[in-house]
Structures are given as C-alpha cells and as structure tokens.
Amino acid sequence: DAGVIQSPRHEVTEMGQEVTLRCKPISGHNSLFWYRQTMMRGLELLIYFNNNVPIDDSGMPEDRFSAKMPNASFSTLKIQPSEPRDSAVYFCASILWGGSEGYTFGSGTRLTVV
C-alpha cells in the first residue's frame, strides 16, 4: 500500500484565494482525520470522519474552513478565503478501527498564504 497520500506537497497562495487540500486514505481504513501543525500551537485536530460521515468538527477554526469526504477513498479540506495565519502544515491520517496499529499519517501539505 502506498500509505496515506496528500496533495499538493507544497502550496503557496495569495491572501483571499481559495485553497483545496486533498487526501487519499489507506484502502480499507474507516476513519479519516485532518490535522494542522504550527510552531505555536503544535498538532491540532481539525475534523474527523467515520465511514465518510463527519463526526467532530469542533477543531475547525472558523467558517472559512470546510471538509468533505464524498467517498471512502477521498477527502478534501478547503479554505476560502485564505489568510496568512492559515499558513501551516496540514496532515491527513487514517485508521482501521480494530486493527493492530494506530493512525497512519500522510506526508502533509505545507501551505503558505502570502
């Protein structure tokens, strides 16, 4: 398995533009998580899905952020409009509940909003 795949690896955008981050979880995993990491705040959970259904979005910072999981093999995190304070590394992770290991994380998307 190729693991959790995120795209793009790097994104530089101007303030006010829409940004879409993409994630492909490991095939067969039934939960997906979006995290954000900054130096100041560390790793923060934004939202997670069980069986493609959003369960907890209490970590989403504001209405500019939205996430979808239209099927078991794809999820997006959208920021519209983007702001410089959104600059961070965004990680996606997936897990098969009841499996022998924990979450598997992707390599992340480094977002810079200028």
Added chain:
Amino acid sequence: DAKTTQPPSMDCAEGRAANLPCNHSTISGNEYVYWYRQIHSQGPQYIIHGLKNNETNEMASLIITEDRKSSTLILPHATLRDTAVYYCIVFGHQGGKLIFGQGTELSVKP
C-alpha cells in the same frame, strides 16, 4: 487537552537505550497508551501501543506500570535516525480522537 505529561527534551548517546517517560495519572480503564514520533518535516509515525501489559515490537518496547499511571518507551539501541519528537497519547478505541501534546524532543548524539 492532552492527558499526558512528558519532559520537553532528552539526550541519548548513539547505541545506548533511550528511555522516554510519560505520566498519565488520569487514564481511564478503557484507554490505551499510544506512542508516536515525528521526524522533522514528516508526518507522525506510529510506534507502539498498549493497554496494561508490556509490549514489544521491532521498533520499541512499552513498559506500563501496574497502576497504569505512567509508562516508558524504550528504544533499545538508539541511532541518529531516532532523533525526533516523541508523543505519548492516551485515548479509547471507541472512535476516539488522537490529541497530541507537546511531546519529548529526543536528540541522539554520536
């Protein structure tokens, strides 16, 4: 909020065992202890987890005290590539969410 306490940093000599402590005095009966590490610029990597018994895999050993209020992750022969931030996390398996604290920054030195 994270329910664990870890030292912010530790050093270890290459080839020696690295013992990383974690306190989790409020752990519930159905919560597991998980360890992850994050090497600079990469996504966190799962290492090991346990409920009450000690566990060992190809990466590390996990020692959990009998009262389950603390644990120690052991890297038996640390290498320079083990330099990373190590996170100790407690959570249940009922679809719970993994909440990261600040972790321990381990530096393995030649």
